[in-house]
Amino acid sequence: MVSNPVEVVWSLPQSNFEKITIIPTNYALKEDREYYNDTASSFYKFAKNKMAIGIYSDPEICLLQKSADWFGPVFYVGKLIIENHEVLIALLDLISEYVKGRFPNSTPNIKFEIVSKDKANKLFKSVKYDGPSTNIKEVLKSFDKLN
Amino acid sequence: MARRYKWDEIESIFIEAIDNAQAVNFYTRSIRLQKEQINLLDSKINQFKGFKNHAIKNKDEPTANALLGMQCMLSSLRSSLKCWISVKENNFMEAWGHLIDAHEYCDIAIMVKTFQGLENLKVHLTGIERSIFPHWALYNSIGVLETIGKCSICGITFNDCEHLEGEIYIGRLCQRVERNIIEVNHCALVSIPHDKRCILTHISRDGKSIDNFTHEPTGVLTDDKDGLTTQGVIMTTKLLDLD
Numbered sequence: 001m002v003s004n005p006v007e008v009v010w011s012l013p014q015s016n017f018e019k020i021t022i023i024p025t026n027y028a029l030k031e032d033r034e035y036y037n038d039t040a041s042s043f044y045k046f047a048k049n050k051m052a053i054g055i056y057s058d059p060e061i062c063l064l065q066k067s068a069d070w071f072g073p074v075f076y077v078g079k080l081i082i083e084n085h086e087v088l089i090a091l092l093d094l095i096s097e098y099v100k101g102r103f104p105n106s107t108p109n110i111k112f113e114i115v116s117k118d119k120a121n122k123l124f125k126s127v128k129y130d131g132p133s134t135n136i137k138e139v140l141k142s143f144d145k146l147n
Numbered sequence: 148m149a150r151r152y153k154w155d156e157i158e159s160i161f162i163e164a165i166d167n168a169q170a171v172n173f174y175t176r177s178i179r180l181q182k183e184q185i186n187l188l189d190s191k192i193n194q195f196k197g198f199k200n201h202a203i204k205n206k207d208e209p210t211a212n213a214l215l216g217m218q219c220m221l222s223s224l225r226s227s228l229k230c231w232i233s234v235k236e237n238n239f240m241e242a243w244g245h246l247i248d249a250h251e252y253c254d255i256a257i258m259v260k261t262f263q264g265l266e267n268l269k270v271h272l273t274g275i276e277r278s279i280f281p282h283w284a285l286y287n288s289i290g291v292l293e294t295i296g297k298c299s300i301c302g303i304t305f306n307d308c309e310h311l312e313g314e315i316y317i318g319r320l321c322q323r324v325e326r327n328i329i330e331v332n333h334c335a336l337v338s339i340p341h342d343k344r345c346i347l348t349h350i351s352r353d354g355k356s357i358d359n360f361t362h363e364p365t366g367v368l369t370d371d372k373d374g375l376t377t378q379g380v381i382m383t384t385k386l387l388d389l390d
Contacts, residue, residue, distance in 0.1 A: 035292055038293075038312075038323075039312075041305055042311040042313070045308075045309055045310075046311055058306045059295055059306060060295055060306070061292055061294060061295070061329060062293060062295055063290060063291070063292055063332060064290065064291050064292075064293055065288070065289075065341075066288050066289050066290070066340065066341040066345065067288045067335075067337055067339075067340065067341050068337075068341050101314075102313050102314075104258055105254070
């Protein structure tokens with residue numbers, strides 16, 4: 001299941017990134033400390049040699065959710081990247097590959113979030129995915145609705 | 148001088164240990180025989196740890212991984228036998244914990260390599276879960292903020308190495324260790340949990356708390372005006388023995 005793009009608050013000091021960037025899970029909250037989903041560090045290590053990807057800061061604190069679902073990182077994908085579906089597809093393929101490697105004997109439900117800006121480059125919008133890794137490309141349709 | 152073993156010999160030791168343990172891996176087998184097998188499995192697990200550490204020292208990844216799988220299958224059987232003993236001694240909470248240990252060891256063994264009988268063991272464990280224990284509709288699922296910790300493979304801060312959590316590296320499972328919980332973020336009730344140890348141990352019925360395994364009243368009265376009162380495990384910090 002993919003959500004439609006929803007406007008979100010951006011509370012991080014920095015907001016311009018040249019490449020896909022893993023951002024703190026609490027990017028929308030004005031909190032004293034940043035934290036990431038517990039999968040962020042491993043996914044970043046896995047992905048960084050396969051595509052141009054950055055991470056906002058070292059995930060020193062992480063949110064561990066003891067659920068059978070795979071809670072993936074939150075990604076910031078810039079407007080120019082959104083317009084280039086190939087890069088987004090590469091990211092989605094990497095997420096699928098990572099989850100498949102991590103769970104070779106099962107197909108867990110996966111959850112992740114992609115934050116971007118609308119076409120006018122003003123508002124921050126978020127798309128959330130919640131479903132099997134096999135339907136992950138559904139995310140692309142939601143990004144076509146960004147306006 | 149330490150004896151050198153050929154792979155065929157190691158496989159024979161493994162198969163014999165598995166067959167002997169499987170033969171008593173049933174409810175009706177005596178506690179005496181099951182305890183005897185647990186002691187034997189303890190010594191076999193140590194022996195296979197020794198084989199594996201030798202392969203790790205020689206950086207022989209396929210052999211080290213296969214030996215980790217064998218060690219996990221032996222550990223799974225040991226936990227399964229402990230489960231039966233606890234059931235027979237009416238220690239149901241303990242039995243449930245042993246069964247989940249058995250499942251998790253078995254899952255790691257399956258992840259590493261498919262041995263003969265491994266899939267059957269998984270089916271056997273699932274059968275125990277479904278027929279001996281009640282169906283748990285809900286489990287606790289907690290969210291915590293914690294420090295990233297260190298890598299169990301190389302010992303440095305987890306962000307600073309190249310190892311991935313949950314991957315096997317030359318016979319060792321990468322885990323984040325030495326993590327410190329900073330804050331409990333939330334607790335939810337879910338039907339499919341990450342940790343099946345996190346069950347509701349007591350629930351309320353007609354204003355009385357009952358044991359969720361036996362359904363016997365505990366003697367504690369509950370105030371259920373606003374809903375169900377439950378008591379349960381919200382988190383375990385147990386790590387499987389994979390050294």
